[in-house]
Amino acid sequence: MDTFLQVLAFGVLRAGLYALTSVGLALAVGVVGIVNFAHGEFLMLGAFLGYWLFVLYHVDPLVALPASAVALGGLGAVTYHVAIRRVLQAAPLNQTLLTFGLSIALQNLAVVLWTGDNRAAPIPYAHLSVALGSVRVGLPQAVVSALAALLTVALYLVLDRTRTGKAMQAVAQDRLGASLVGIEVDDAYRLAFALSAGLAGMAGTLLVMQFAVSPYMGLSFTLRSFAILVVAGLGNVRGVLPASVVLGLAEAFVEYYLPGGTGWSEAVFFVLIFAVLVARPQGLFR
Amino acid sequence: MRDRRLWLDVALGGLFVAGAFGFGVWAEEANPYRLAQARTVLLYAVLALSWDLLARTGQLSLAHAAFHGLGAYTSVLVVRATGLEPALGVVLGGLASAAVAIPLGWVTLRLHGIYFAIATLAFSEVLRIAANQIAWAGGATGLVTVPLFGGRTVLQYLFLLGVLAALMALSRALQASRWAYAFAAVRTNEAVARALGVPVVGCKVAAFAVSAFFAGLSGATYAHAFLFINPLESFHLGISVAALVAPIFGGLYSTAGPVLGAVLLRGGEDLLRERLGAGYPLLYGLILAAAILFLPRGLVGACQGWSLRRPLARPAGRAARRAVAEGTEEA
Numbered sequence: 001m002d003t004f005l006q007v008l009a010f011g012v013l014r015a016g017l018y019a020l021t022s023v024g025l026a027l028a029v030g031v032v033g034i035v036n037f038a039h040g041e042f043l044m045l046g047a048f049l050g051y052w053l054f055v056l057y058h059v060d061p062l063v064a065l066p067a068s069a070v071a072l073g074g075l076g077a078v079t080y081h082v083a084i085r086r087v088l089q090a091a092p093l094n095q096t097l098l099t100f101g102l103s104i105a106l107q108n109l110a111v112v113l114w115t116g117d118n119r120a121a122p123i124p125y126a127h128l129s130v131a132l133g134s135v136r137v138g139l140p141q142a143v144v145s146a147l148a149a150l151l152t153v154a155l156y157l158v159l160d161r162t163r164t165g166k167a168m169q170a171v172a173q174d175r176l177g178a179s180l181v182g183i184e185v186d187d188a189y190r191l192a193f194a195l196s197a198g199l200a201g202m203a204g205t206l207l208v209m210q211f212a213v214s215p216y217m218g219l220s221f222t223l224r225s226f227a228i229l230v231v232a233g234l235g236n237v238r239g240v241l242p243a244s245v246v247l248g249l250a251e252a253f254v255e256y257y258l259p260g261g262t263g264w265s266e267a268v269f270f271v272l273i274f275a276v277l278v279a280r281p282q283g284l285f286r
Numbered sequence: 287m288r289d290r291r292l293w294l295d296v297a298l299g300g301l302f303v304a305g306a307f308g309f310g311v312w313a314e315e316a317n318p319y320r321l322a323q324a325r326t327v328l329l330y331a332v333l334a335l336s337w338d339l340l341a342r343t344g345q346l347s348l349a350h351a352a353f354h355g356l357g358a359y360t361s362v363l364v365v366r367a368t369g370l371e372p373a374l375g376v377v378l379g380g381l382a383s384a385a386v387a388i389p390l391g392w393v394t395l396r397l398h399g400i401y402f403a404i405a406t407l408a409f410s411e412v413l414r415i416a417a418n419q420i421a422w423a424g425g426a427t428g429l430v431t432v433p434l435f436g437g438r439t440v441l442q443y444l445f446l447l448g449v450l451a452a453l454m455a456l457s458r459a460l461q462a463s464r465w466a467y468a469f470a471a472v473r474t475n476e477a478v479a480r481a482l483g484v485p486v487v488g489c490k491v492a493a494f495a496v497s498a499f500f501a502g503l504s505g506a507t508y509a510h511a512f513l514f515i516n517p518l519e520s521f522h523l524g525i526s527v528a529a530l531v532a533p534i535f536g537g538l539y540s541t542a543g544p545v546l547g548a549v550l551l552r553g554g555e556d557l558l559r560e561r562l563g564a565g566y567p568l569l570y571g572l573i574l575a576a577a578i579l580f581l582p583r584g585l586v587g588a589c590q591g592w593s594l595r596r597p598l599a600r601p602a603g604r605a606a607r608r609a610v611a612e613g614t615e616e617a
Binding site: 035083096097098100103106226234267274 | 344346393394397399400401403404405407408409411412415416418419523527530531534562563564565566567568570571572573574575576577578579582
């Protein structure tokens with residue numbers, strides 16, 4: 001029973017992080033209508049920002065979060081302005097390929113700048129853990145997941161309670177209708193894309209507390225975010241939280257209960273994508 | 287008009303194949319290093335043109351790495367187990383990829399655009415993970431194998447040239463046939479295509495299977511040319527990327543475009559590797575993004591546009607130019 005609870009706790013903690021990585025992508029898909037393959041690369045850049053700030057200036061990743069949000073948000077706005085805006089009316093194939101090209105370019109730019117090595121930041125409290133009854137969890141994992149879930153909920157509140165958030169929802173529902181009632185569609189798109197990149201950057205910076213960073217780390221998060229989006233229903237921002245829990249728990253249980261599970265857990269997202277796409281393409285939570 | 291273009295294409299294609307043949311025979315003695323490079327270029331030309339076949343139905347596949355790896359693993363495993371001639375193993379590799387593509391396509395080709403891309407990307411990542419985990423397939427260490435045609439690079443090169451020539455002929459024949467219209471209809475509007483009586487899913491599955499066959503052939507040849515395979519390299523996402531960047535850069539939905547793109551990009555790659563080291567795909571990413579933004583019809587499309595805009599020597603020239611300017615003639 002204790003092991004079961006332990007595995008359950010790991011799964012839930014992982015879900016928090018997954019929610020933060022994928023909610024930004026859900027926003028880009030839902031509002032701008034762009035499936036951004038470079039999302040994981042924004043996360044990777046956020047991770048490198050956190051890593052270098054820690055290694056060079058001893059800035060704690062938690063303190064670096066606002067810097068990461070501003071830097072990646074800015075990069076997102078620039079990316080929107082230079083590239084994404086030009087393909088809004090283009091065929092979906094072209095949109096996908098454009099972001100795919102961006103993803104490859106950013107990833108390999110990081111390889112050119114920082115080599116392909118894995119780099120782990122020597123965070124002093126990385127190995128501390130806390131006990132909750134019979135379950136023990138790592139302190140960084142717990143903090144990261146709590147913050148990630150908090151940021152995800154904060155995004156929901158922004159979307160529901162503020163004028164800007166409502167404007168984004170309006171644009172998502174009907175571009176023409178929104179522009180007729182005086183919403184600047186282009187501004188809403190730029191803001192949504194910047195927010196999306198900023199959230200990915202923050203997720204990346206938080207990751208520095210748990211994982212080594214490398215230029216290639218983005219893809220596995222892009223893939224997992226796709227899996228979560230597919231489970232939630234493409235563009236459904238609100239379904240991201242429950243879908244993240246599904247993926248986090250499934251991975252944790254496969255890792256523990258399947259023989260040789262650690263290697264296979266990477267394949268869990270594929271089974272989820274495949275099963276959901278074939279059986280219920282509109283998503284489980286819609 | 288159509289006939290003249292067909293003969294022009296056949297002549298150009300023949301010229302390309304003859305030139306490549308001459309180069310192979312010459313380079314065997316004179317420059318074996320360039321010959322080995324040219325062999326890699328041909329591997330990628332086959333991948334790129336076979337990718338384009340499916341793209342013509344409007345589906346963006348990221349499964350080419352999967353079929354490449356499946357071909358490589360099938361051939362290597364069969365040759366290791368039975369001592370079969372590698373040339374037959376290569377054909378088996380292609381058939382195995384096609385055999386997997388049919389059920390996979392039957393399920394996933396009902397998905398559109400991004401859904402299909404995500405599903406195929408996930409499929410090839412999972413094959414890589416599986417090859418990593420399964421002990422009898424070599425696990426993470428990989429497998430060694432015997433060379434194709436006793437390791438004679440020139441024969442491997444000529445074999446690949448033959449495969450590419452066959453694929454080019456098939457691609458050009460498809461474009462001249464009713465299938466070209468069926469594919470274009472499926473690509474532009476599936477509902478209309480279905481209403482016109484085009485078997486939409488059947489078209490896509492057939493294109494997927496042929497596409498996978500040639501990708502498997504290319505992967506298996508790669509395995510028996512480089513004599514070593516492992517999950518990371520055989521199922522590398524970069525293979526899918528290279529297979530789609532070449533047609534987009536060269537010109538989608540054409541026979542010349544993907545081949546031209548592969549020759550230019552792969553040919554220039556060694557130069558890039560020297561300059562940028564492990565980060566050389568940086569340029570692939572930039573070319574892909576730039577091609578989408580500034581060259582949406584690729585090099586071939588840009589050349590066609592340019593030749594149509596040039597004043598023609600014949601009296602019909604003025605009318606043709608006006609038609610192009612007014613956008614009445616399909617370019």
